[in-house]
Amino acid sequence: xxxxxxxxxxxxxxxxxxxxxxxxxxxxxxxxxxxxxxxxxxxxxxxxxxxxxxxxxxxxxxxxxxxxxxxxxxxxxxxxxxxxxxxxxxxxxxxxxxxxxxxxxxxxxxxxxxxxxxxxxxxxxxxxxxxxxxxxxxxxxxxxxxxxxxxxxxxxxxxxxxxxxxxxxxxxxxxxxxxxxxxxx
Amino acid sequence: xxxxxxxxxxxxxxxxxxxxxxxxxxxxxxxxxxxxxxxxxxxxxxxxxxxxxxxxxxxxxxxxxxxxxxxxxxxxxxxxxxxxxxxxxxxxxxxxxxxxxxxxxxxxxxxxxxxxxxx
Ligand SMILES: Nc1ncnc2c1ncn2[C@@H]1O[C@H](COP(=O)(O)OP(=O)(O)OP(=O)(O)O)[C@@H](O)[C@H]1O
Ligand SMILES: [Mg+2]
Numbered sequence: 001x002x003x004x005x006x007x008x009x010x011x012x013x014x015x016x017x018x019x020x021x022x023x024x025x026x027x028x029x030x031x032x033x034x035x036x037x038x039x040x041x042x043x044x045x046x047x048x049x050x051x052x053x054x055x056x057x058x059x060x061x062x063x064x065x066x067x068x069x070x071x072x073x074x075x076x077x078x079x080x081x082x083x084x085x086x087x088x089x090x091x092x093x094x095x096x097x098x099x100x101x102x103x104x105x106x107x108x109x110x111x112x113x114x115x116x117x118x119x120x121x122x123x124x125x126x127x128x129x130x131x132x133x134x135x136x137x138x139x140x141x142x143x144x145x146x147x148x149x150x151x152x153x154x155x156x157x158x159x160x161x162x163x164x165x166x167x168x169x170x171x172x173x174x175x176x177x178x179x180x181x182x183x184x185x
Numbered sequence: 186x187x188x189x190x191x192x193x194x195x196x197x198x199x200x201x202x203x204x205x206x207x208x209x210x211x212x213x214x215x216x217x218x219x220x221x222x223x224x225x226x227x228x229x230x231x232x233x234x235x236x237x238x239x240x241x242x243x244x245x246x247x248x249x250x251x252x253x254x255x256x257x258x259x260x261x262x263x264x265x266x267x268x269x270x271x272x273x274x275x276x277x278x279x280x281x282x283x284x285x286x287x288x289x290x291x292x293x294x295x296x297x298x299x300x301x302x303x304x
Binding site (some may be wrong): 003006007009010013016017048070071074114117118121122124125126149152153154156158159160161162164165166167168170173 | 187188189191193194195197198199200218219220221223224227228229231232234235236237238239242243244246247248249250252257262
């Protein structure tokens, strides 16, 4: 995938498929340490130890429509190529944590991409999803909280186009500020 | 840059238009968001649907996503569900097709047969 934001949407889809109602996504970019650290925590059904090992094997999947699962092994390959790794920790009933680290300035590191569209896509659901996203870049922080959004919107659902386009543009605008107006999103 | 003030304004507009119509069942546009769909451009398709629906101020349309539907070769997939009518599934949708699906099918109820997936 060409953007980290697409990998992250894919991870969030795994969480949703595992029945998660709450997602917490944290991204930290540390320029001095040349590090990009990503963490996604969900409250889904979690995985057994054997399932965790198998989940990183491209030939394992619990899906029935195709015999190979792609998401996790693909992202891990990208992370390793960028001098980092992807690790999974999980317990049945206790949710799942996916952690990814990469060298920030590695030539093969995919750009962050359209995080606004990714967050909007994750929220476009019939069932409400609690989503917290925190992005830190060299001490500057952007935060998005669907709980706060819900407080403001009251009984207006998230899955209406004006709401989701607002979310998309709000997130991208906030990130743009972290980058100090640089074009690189 | 969108602000919280924009959100409050948006809230008022949506509330007003919801008050104008009797709360009938919504039209639903569903975008498949499995790995294959994402890799094939489903997120851009969703973005295009959102832009088109927002631009036309259609408040009777819910835009949602769903996990893999198991038709990987046809991704990105878009379902249009109009209350009282059979579900229509479009395959190999891109941003441009998505806008046309909103303009023709969602707004005018005209199915674009050539893009429909035969199950
Ligand atoms: N957050 C999660 N919570 C619980 N189980 C998970 C989670 N993420 C992944 N898994 C398990 O790991 C398996 C592999 O995930 P992966 O994303 O690599 O492939 P997949 O989702 O099965 O298929 P796809 O190629 O469509 O992504 C899943 O089938 C699921 O059983
Ligand atoms: Mg997956």
